[in-house]
Amino acid sequence: MSLLEMKNIRKDFFGNQVLTDINLTLEEGEVLGLVGENGAGKSTLMKILFGMDVIRDTGGYEGDILLNGQKVDFKTPFEALAAGIGMVHQEFSLIPGFTATENILLNREPRKKSVISEVFGERLDVLNRKEMTRKSEEAIRKMGVHIDGDMVIHDMPVGHKQFTEIARELSKDQLKLLILDEPTAVLTEKEAEALLASIRGMAAQGIAVIFITHRLQEILDVCDKVVIMRDGCVVKDVPSGETDIPEITRLMVGRQMSSVLQTEIRDNPDAPIAMSIRKLWVDMPGETVRNVNLDVREGEILGIGGLAGQGKLGIPNGIMGLYDAGGEVTLRGEKIPLNSPRECLNASMAFVSEDRRGVGLLLDETLEWNIAFPAMQIQNKFLKNYLGGLIKWRDEKAIREITQWYIDELAIKCTSSRQKAKELSGGNQQKVCLAKAFALEPGFLFVSEPTRGIDVGAKSLVLNALKRFNRKSGVTIVMISSELEELRQTCDRIAIVSGGRVAGILPASESAEQFGLLMISQVK
Amino acid sequence: MKAKLASFVASFGLPRLIITGFLLALFILAPIVGVDLPMQITNVINRFSWNAILVLAMVPMVHSGCGLNFGLPLGIISGLLGATLSLEFGFTGPMSFVMAVVISTPFALVLGMGYGALLNRIKGGEMMIATYVGFSSVSFMCMMWLLLPYHKADMVWGLAGKGLRTTISLEGYYDKVLSNFLQINIGKISIPTGALLLFALLAVAMWAFLHTKTGTAMTAVGSNPTFAKAAGIKVDKIRMLSVVMSTWLAAIGILVYEQGFGFIQLYMAPFYMALPAVSAILIGGASVNKATIVNVILGTLLFQGIVTMTPTVMNSVIHTDMSEVIRVIASNGMILYALTRRSEVSR
Numbered sequence: 001m002s003l004l005e006m007k008n009i010r011k012d013f014f015g016n017q018v019l020t021d022i023n024l025t026l027e028e029g030e031v032l033g034l035v036g037e038n039g040a041g042k043s044t045l046m047k048i049l050f051g052m053d054v055i056r057d058t059g060g061y062e063g064d065i066l067l068n069g070q071k072v073d074f075k076t077p078f079e080a081l082a083a084g085i086g087m088v089h090q091e092f093s094l095i096p097g098f099t100a101t102e103n104i105l106l107n108r109e110p111r112k113k114s115v116i117s118e119v120f121g122e123r124l125d126v127l128n129r130k131e132m133t134r135k136s137e138e139a140i141r142k143m144g145v146h147i148d149g150d151m152v153i154h155d156m157p158v159g160h161k162q163f164t165e166i167a168r169e170l171s172k173d174q175l176k177l178l179i180l181d182e183p184t185a186v187l188t189e190k191e192a193e194a195l196l197a198s199i200r201g202m203a204a205q206g207i208a209v210i211f212i213t214h215r216l217q218e219i220l221d222v223c224d225k226v227v228i229m230r231d232g233c234v235v236k237d238v239p240s241g242e243t244d245i246p247e248i249t250r251l252m253v254g255r256q257m258s259s260v261l262q263t264e265i266r267d268n269p270d271a272p273i274a275m276s277i278r279k280l281w282v283d284m285p286g287e288t289v290r291n292v293n294l295d296v297r298e299g300e301i302l303g304i305g306g307l308a309g310q311g312k313l314g315i316p317n318g319i320m321g322l323y324d325a326g327g328e329v330t331l332r333g334e335k336i337p338l339n340s341p342r343e344c345l346n347a348s349m350a351f352v353s354e355d356r357r358g359v360g361l362l363l364d365e366t367l368e369w370n371i372a373f374p375a376m377q378i379q380n381k382f383l384k385n386y387l388g389g390l391i392k393w394r395d396e397k398a399i400r401e402i403t404q405w406y407i408d409e410l411a412i413k414c415t416s417s418r419q420k421a422k423e424l425s426g427g428n429q430q431k432v433c434l435a436k437a438f439a440l441e442p443g444f445l446f447v448s449e450p451t452r453g454i455d456v457g458a459k460s461l462v463l464n465a466l467k468r469f470n471r472k473s474g475v476t477i478v479m480i481s482s483e484l485e486e487l488r489q490t491c492d493r494i495a496i497v498s499g500g501r502v503a504g505i506l507p508a509s510e511s512a513e514q515f516g517l518l519m520i521s522q523v524k
Numbered sequence: 525m526k527a528k529l530a531s532f533v534a535s536f537g538l539p540r541l542i543i544t545g546f547l548l549a550l551f552i553l554a555p556i557v558g559v560d561l562p563m564q565i566t567n568v569i570n571r572f573s574w575n576a577i578l579v580l581a582m583v584p585m586v587h588s589g590c591g592l593n594f595g596l597p598l599g600i601i602s603g604l605l606g607a608t609l610s611l612e613f614g615f616t617g618p619m620s621f622v623m624a625v626v627i628s629t630p631f632a633l634v635l636g637m638g639y640g641a642l643l644n645r646i647k648g649g650e651m652m653i654a655t656y657v658g659f660s661s662v663s664f665m666c667m668m669w670l671l672l673p674y675h676k677a678d679m680v681w682g683l684a685g686k687g688l689r690t691t692i693s694l695e696g697y698y699d700k701v702l703s704n705f706l707q708i709n710i711g712k713i714s715i716p717t718g719a720l721l722l723f724a725l726l727a728v729a730m731w732a733f734l735h736t737k738t739g740t741a742m743t744a745v746g747s748n749p750t751f752a753k754a755a756g757i758k759v760d761k762i763r764m765l766s767v768v769m770s771t772w773l774a775a776i777g778i779l780v781y782e783q784g785f786g787f788i789q790l791y792m793a794p795f796y797m798a799l800p801a802v803s804a805i806l807i808g809g810a811s812v813n814k815a816t817i818v819n820v821i822l823g824t825l826l827f828q829g830i831v832t833m834t835p836t837v838m839n840s841v842i843h844t845d846m847s848e849v850i851r852v853i854a855s856n857g858m859i860l861y862a863l864t865r866r867s868e869v870s871r
Contacts, residue, residue: 322754341754342758360751360754369744373744376737377740
């Protein structure tokens, strides 16, 4: 009998199918590697298994989960914990001011009775420090990596924080299955090796592990079997001995070519360089850019792809001055000063941010304001001048006209140009963000994750609008996206960023496998 | 019909509806219990003219996202410095008002810039810090009013010959200079045209400012500072401008208040000026980062109406000292209700 069995798991978010007929089995002491592109459905599957609230809030799931042959349906993570499932999340959930021991045993501390607690109840028991130390040391020993139990969390290097989280799960006596969601992403090479060793140690003690990572070599090193997911389906489930990295890569990113609309691709090596980026570094949390050298040709759509956290988002955010950056950026021979959004915009560059709600929109204002605002502030458009330019009055009529024009042009679904931006759906909000950038009539446009969080129909509309804008007005566009297929549909050339550097640039017609290899090339 | 009513309530706001209803009830009740209604109406209009500019001072900071200006006393102190110095320098009559405005302006600019610089360093906690700025500046000035070398006989303590009095009469200076300017009398009702005109002038100027390029930028900064930054706006500069504007308006506001009231009140008086102004604009329908001129006018009318009407009407209804208690419960309770019910904004 298997420890865990998942049968025909299906899940949709408001009609958007994210998981289709997932079947998985896991034996005691087995290590399962789960791989797939961002958005393939790995996290959703683990959230279902762990009983996270989001799943219930969005209408639950279909299919059965069997634990030791018994059907389970966790309503909360607490039930999953009680059933012996532990999860280490990508984000740390530790209390910075507490020691490792205190964090490991939080709310499960061994306690001592005292006179006061005899009278007032067990909430006033005293912590049994000695027993706590013993228990946490046992958990740390089980893990096989040494960390100092008395060290306060915020003094620890990132790797040790990660180990503290794992030790916390291991300290639970009932633990049978441990889920590790990209635990090595923040670790140094040596720490990652230690972690892999400890995974093997855990498996030897009979704990089953589900291991999610983008570092494929780790999967082959440590896992008994590999499950590859793509677009919400399990595309392959093989013992790790019977596969290799190129095959996994191909399965991860490759789609049936029939689904791809290969539009006209232009690769013109003789085109002059529009923007040249040299030795760029950007300090953007989670998307650090280390050393990027990149030339963007005049009139092309250059795609920037790569796995999450490798620094592709840092490039536009750094150049446009939203995060601290350094290096040298020249646009058509003129040096662009970094860390100054105004200078970039003055140089006729525009940026559509990946953070629609945070950076891209004035949610509480009308579409008119959203679309006209940057052009008004930077280029003095849509303004009437009085008293020799002393008073710059908002020209509501011109603003309404331009907004209406873009509403028609991009087919933005709204009640009127005076509707508030927050009332629009994600796809339409994205179109407003594009309209805002188009209204600047830029000579160079950065578009970051233009299709994040919008449905398939809206996606193609947005991508088509971009492509049309490029082909019609000849504006050079740099488009950043986590979805390779989308880049291959829209762009002329695609640069893959890995480890904060450009791993390579290929024409969009190149095979998915080639791109996949570049994506993981510098991920160690 | 029911849906129409519901949407009207939703757009007008339940608290405003209740307060308006309460105020109307007071007006209806007034003649029945024998209160002199024209006199009360005159009172309400007068108090509106004294307070409206102080409420208007809330608008720029709300627009730039600095929240409600609980640091209003800082601007009021600038106004008080202008007022006392104008008197000290020997100006009299309407000229003393003009000079008070002129002298208080540099104080408001300098103090406003310092205040703005402070608020730029504690983004997210503006309203709490503003409260303490207001309180501490009042306490600091309590010492200064005693120590500063004022000598004018009708301002300083009679026995010591130094240190300003708590209350200084404006008779012979700018007592009612604005209120009496073009004053209109209809029966027993008199309208302080000059004061209303000055408010109208400033309100129109504010409305116009919010329609200019810089004003648009200010609203955008308040709506989403990151959006504004990405659009090349210098967020800190715009916030600073809004704080300076607010401080200056508070300075002018207190001078207009004094001319109507007839006295300069020093020491702890500015301490109690911020809360009524904040309450008024909230009752008028503003939220922490949205406020319009209509909110200002409506809010000041409603708030001052209740403050003026409640004690007199209640006193006539129940002939005991309970009236004061009821007034406090009614007016402050309304504010509390308005604050809990104020419309939420999305971030």
